[in-house]
Amino acid sequence: MDVLIFMVSGTLAAATALIFAAMGELVAEKSGMLNLGIEGMMATGAAMGFVAATVSGSYTVGFLAAAVLGALLSAVFAVLTLVFRANQTASGLAIGILGLGLSSAIGKKFESMTLPGVPDLPLGPLAQIPVIGPMFFQLDVMVYLSIVLVFATWYMLNRTRLGLTIRAVGESPENAHALGLPVLWIRAGCVAFGGAMAGIGGAYMSTAYTPLWAEGMIAGRGWIVVALTVFGTWMVPRVAFGAYLFGSISLLELSIQALGVNVPSQLMSALPYLVTIFMLALISRNTLFIRLNSPASLGATFRL
Amino acid sequence: MADPILNISGVTKIYGRTVANDAVDFQVETGQIHAVLGENGAGKSTLMKVIYGVVKPDAGTVSWQGETVDIASPAEARRLGIGMVFQHFSLFETLTVTENISLAVEGSKAELTARIRSASERFGLEVEPDARVHALTVGERQRIEILRCILQEPKLIILDEPTSVLPPQGIAKLFETLKTLAAEGIAVVFISHKLDEIRALCDTATIMRGGRVVGVVNPAEETSKSLTQMMIGQEIAEFGTRAPATASREILRVEGLDHVPEDPYAPRLSGLELSLRSGEILGIAGVSGNGQGALMRVLAGEIPTPPDTVILQGEAIGATGPEARRRKGLHFIPEERLGRGAVPGHSLAENVGLTTFHSGLLSSGFLNLRKRRARAAETIEKMDVRCSGPDAAAQSLSGGNLQKFIVSREMALSPQVLIAEQPTWGVDVGAAAAIRQRLLDLRAQGVAVLIVSEELEELMEICDRIQVMFRGRLSPAVAAGQTDIDHIGLAMAGDFDELEATHG
Numbered sequence A: 001m002d003v004l005i006f007m008v009s010g011t012l013a014a015a016t017a018l019i020f021a022a023m024g025e026l027v028a029e030k031s032g033m034l035n036l037g038i039e040g041m042m043a044t045g046a047a048m049g050f051v052a053a054t055v056s057g058s059y060t061v062g063f064l065a066a067a068v069l070g071a072l073l074s075a076v077f078a079v080l081t082l083v084f085r086a087n088q089t090a091s092g093l094a095i096g097i098l099g100l101g102l103s104s105a106i107g108k109k110f111e112s113m114t115l116p117g118v119p120d121l122p123l124g125p126l127a128q129i130p131v132i133g134p135m136f137f138q139l140d141v142m143v144y145l146s147i148v149l150v151f152a153t154w155y156m157l158n159r160t161r162l163g164l165t166i167r168a169v170g171e172s173p174e175n176a177h178a179l180g181l182p183v184l185w186i187r188a189g190c191v192a193f194g195g196a197m198a199g200i201g202g203a204y205m206s207t208a209y210t211p212l213w214a215e216g217m218i219a220g221r222g223w224i225v226v227a228l229t230v231f232g233t234w235m236v237p238r239v240a241f242g243a244y245l246f247g248s249i250s251l252l253e254l255s256i257q258a259l260g261v262n263v264p265s266q267l268m269s270a271l272p273y274l275v276t277i278f279m280l281a282l283i284s285r286n287t288l289f290i291r292l293n294s295p296a297s298l299g300a301t302f303r304l
Numbered sequence B: 001m002a003d004p005i006l007n008i009s010g011v012t013k014i015y016g017r018t019v020a021n022d023a024v025d026f027q028v029e030t031g032q033i034h035a036v037l038g039e040n041g042a043g044k045s046t047l048m049k050v051i052y053g054v055v056k057p058d059a060g061t062v063s064w065q066g067e068t069v070d071i072a073s074p075a076e077a078r079r080l081g082i083g084m085v086f087q088h089f090s091l092f093e094t095l096t097v098t099e100n101i102s103l104a105v106e107g108s109k110a111e112l113t114a115r116i117r118s119a120s121e122r123f124g125l126e127v128e129p130d131a132r133v134h135a136l137t138v139g140e141r142q143r144i145e146i147l148r149c150i151l152q153e154p155k156l157i158i159l160d161e162p163t164s165v166l167p168p169q170g171i172a173k174l175f176e177t178l179k180t181l182a183a184e185g186i187a188v189v190f191i192s193h194k195l196d197e198i199r200a201l202c203d204t205a206t207i208m209r210g211g212r213v214v215g216v217v218n219p220a221e222e223t224s225k226s227l228t229q230m231m232i233g234q235e236i237a238e239f240g241t242r243a244p245a246t247a248s249r250e251i252l253r254v255e256g257l258d259h260v261p262e263d264p265y266a267p268r269l270s271g272l273e274l275s276l277r278s279g280e281i282l283g284i285a286g287v288s289g290n291g292q293g294a295l296m297r298v299l300a301g302e303i304p305t306p307p308d309t310v311i312l313q314g315e316a317i318g319a320t321g322p323e324a325r326r327r328k329g330l331h332f333i334p335e336e337r338l339g340r341g342a343v344p345g346h347s348l349a350e351n352v353g354l355t356t357f358h359s360g361l362l363s364s365g366f367l368n369l370r371k372r373r374a375r376a377a378e379t380i381e382k383m384d385v386r387c388s389g390p391d392a393a394a395q396s397l398s399g400g401n402l403q404k405f406i407v408s409r410e411m412a413l414s415p416q417v418l419i420a421e422q423p424t425w426g427v428d429v430g431a432a433a434a435i436r437q438r439l440l441d442l443r444a445q446g447v448a449v450l451i452v453s454e455e456l457e458e459l460m461e462i463c464d465r466i467q468v469m470f471r472g473r474l475s476p477a478v479a480a481g482q483t484d485i486d487h488i489g490l491a492m493a494g495d496f497d498e499l500e501a502t503h504g
Helices: A002-030 A038-056 A059-083 A088-110 A124-128 A132-136 A141-159 A161-171 A173-178 A183-209 A221-231 A236-259 A265-283 A287-293 B044-051 B074-080 B097-102 B109-122 B138-151 B168-183 B195-201 B224-232 B292-300 B322-327 B348-356 B369-382 B399-411 B429-444 B456-462 B485-492 B496-503
Strands: B006-015 B018-028 B033-037 B059-064 B067-069 B082-085 B156-160 B187-192 B204-209 B212-217 B250-259 B269-277 B281-285 B310-312 B330-333 B417-421 B448-452 B465-470
Touching: A002 A038, A002 A132, A002 A141, A002 A161, A002 A183, A002 A221, A002 A236, A038 A059, A038 A088, A038 A183, A038 A221, A059 A088, A059 A183, A124 A132, A141 A161, A141 A183, A141 A236, A161 A173, A161 A183, A161 B097, A173 A183, A183 A221, A221 A236, A221 A265, A236 A265, B006 B044, B018 B044, B018 B059, B018 B212, B033 B044, B033 B168, B033 B195, B044 B156, B044 B187, B074 B082, B082 B138, B097 B109, B097 B138, B109 B138, B138 B156, B138 B168, B168 B187, B168 B195, B168 B485, B187 B195, B195 B224, B204 B224, B212 B224, B224 B429, B250 B292, B250 B448, B269 B292, B269 B448, B281 B429, B281 B456, B281 B485, B292 B330, B292 B417, B292 B448, B322 B330, B330 B399, B348 B369, B348 B399, B369 B399, B399 B417, B399 B429, B417 B429, B429 B448, B429 B456, B456 B485, B465 B485, B465 B496, B485 B496
Parallel strands: B033 B187, B033 B204, B082 B156, B156 B187, B281 B448, B281 B465, B330 B417, B417 B448
Antiparallel strands: B006 B018, B006 B059, B059 B067, B204 B212, B250 B269, B250 B310
C-alpha cells in the first residue's frame, strides 16, 4: 500500500512542473503561437525561482519572480514574431537558448545550494482519510494549483468568450482580424501567459520537486511540454494525461533503481520520454479529431 | 432622389505604378440594391476595401449619412453600420455556427440562438445553429456569413461576388433574401460580373473600367450587350459557328475510381466513371469542393491510383506519373496558375521549359537555352500574352495573361487530351473568350478536351456533353443540347435522377 501511495503522490508531484508549462504552451499554441523556447523559459524560471526564494526567504516571491521573468522572455518572443514578424520556429529556438544562458548566469553563485523545499499542505480532514489522504491531500500547494489549472484551462478554452476568441485567432488570424478581433494582443497575451506558466513550472523543479539549483536541471522537460501539446492533439485532458504518464514513468525509474534491478540508467532515464511520446502518438491518429482541435495557423506569421 | 447614405467622391488609390482607383465617385441610397460591375482589375475590390476600412485612400472623401468619415479599420466600418460578406468566407471551420456569429455579435448564447432563429426565418436563411462549419456546404456557409452580417444590424451590406459559389437554385433564394433586406431599408452593394443577375436584381449599376467609373445606369433598361460594352470598352467577338462533334474513338476512360483524400473534410471519390472521346469537349459541372480537385489530380497523375482505373488509349495509366502522362499526350492546366501551373519567381522562358523540355529543347542531356527562349517567345505571341517578354517573371503577369500563357504552352505540345481546371476563372472577359476559342479550335483538330468549371453558362456554351459532380460522385453524361441550366442545377444540388430523365 505504501508503494501505491508513493506512486500516486509522487506522480502528481513529478508531473506538476510539466502541467504548468504544458497548460501555458497549450494556450499559446491555441492562439497560433508555436513557442519553442519553453525549455529555456523553464530553466530561467528554475534559476530565478530558486534565487528569489533563497534571497527573500519566501517561496511565493520565488514563484512570482519566476513567472514575471518567464513572461518577460516570452514577451521578447512575442515582439520578434508579432511586431517584427520573424519566423516563429527560429525565434523560439533563439529565445530558448537565451533562456538557458540566462539561467546559468542567474544561478551561478547558487550552484548546488539547496532549499528546504515548499512545505506540504495537508488539506484538513481530507488529509486524514486513510490511503486517499496521503495520496492526494498531503501534497504541496503548487500540486493542488496545477490540478486547478488543468480544469481552469479547459473551462477557459471551451466555455468562455475569451477561449472562443483564442481558438478563432488560432484557426485563422486573417478572419479574426476581419471581424475586428485584436489578433496581435490576443496572441501576445497567450504567449506571455505561456511564458509565465513555464517560469512557474521551472521554479517548481528547483524549489519543490528537487529543491536545489543545478545547471541543466530542466533536462529536456521543456521539449516534452512541446511534444505533449502536439501529441495531445491540443486537448487539455490528453495533454494532462501525457504529463501524468511522464510523471509516473519517471517515478518508476527511481523505484527500479531503488530495487537494485540492473537496467542501464541511461535507458531508464530515456524511458519516460519514449513512453510518453509513443502513447500520445498512439491515441492521436484520428485525423478529423486532429483537424478539429489543432490551431490551423500554428507557427504561421500573421501579416495584416 | 433621396440623400445617399454613402457618398464617395474623388477616391484615388495608387499601388506602385498601378492606379487602382482613379477619382472614383460612388453613391448608394437606403433600400437600394446597387451593383458594382467590372472586369477583374477594374478597381471594384479596391473601392470596397476603402468602404470597409481595409485600405486607406490616397485622396478623396467618404461621407456616411451626410458626415465625412475616416474609416480606419473594419471594426470602425462595422461600428458605423457597414457590413461585408466576403467572396472567400471569413468563417472558422472548427467552430459552430453560433460560435462563429457570437465572435462578431454581442449577447449570451441563448439570446443569440434565439436571434439567429428569428432572423433566419425572416430572411429565408436556414442554418443549424449547433452545426460545425466544416461540415456545411458552401451555400450554407454563405447564409451564415449573411446572417452574421445582418445580426450586427448594418445599414449597408456589401456582397462580393456572392453568386459565384452557388448553384442556380441557391442564387434565386439569395436574391429573395437581398430583396427582403432592401425592403427593410438596408442598402445592398452587390459586386458581380454576371450581367443577367445584375439585370434581374439591381436597381442601379455603377460600372467600372481601368480604375474609373465609366457609367451609372439602370440595368433593367440596358441589354447584356450594352453593359458588356461599357465594362470592357469594346465588343467581344462572337464565337465562330462550330461544326457538330465528330466524336469517334474513346481516348480517355475512367472506370470505378475510388479515392479517400487525406483531408478529412474533403469528399471521398466513389465509383467515378467517365469516357472522353476525340474531337469533343466534356464538361464537369458542380459547385467547387465536391471532389473536382481530387479528380483532376488523379487525371493529371499527381495522385496515383490502381492502374486500370484510368485508361489512356487502351493503356492502363492509373499509376503513371504526370511527366510520363504528358509524354503520352495528356496535358493538364491546373486551377492554381501560380505555384502549380507556373513557378511564380521564374521567368516565362524557364516556365516554358518545365513541361516542354523533352520536345526538342534537350541536346545531349543539356537544355538548349536559346531554343527555350525562342519557344517562350512563340508561346507568348500565339496567345497575345501581354508581358515584357520571355524574361518576365511569371508572377508579374496578371491572372488572365498568365492563364493565356499556360494554355498556349500546353497547346504548343499538340496534346491528344487536354484537361483544364477552371480555365477562365478570374480571367477578364476578353481573355476568357480567347481561351474558349482555343479550346474549340483544339476540339476541331480532334483533340479530346475535358473542362472542370463552376460557370454553367461557359459549359453550356462550349461543351458537347456535361457530367455533374456532387459530393465525390459523378452523374452520367448528358448531351449539352438535350438539357438546360435548371436540370444541371438540380444535379449540382445532388439530384442526378432529373438529369438522367432529360437524357431519356
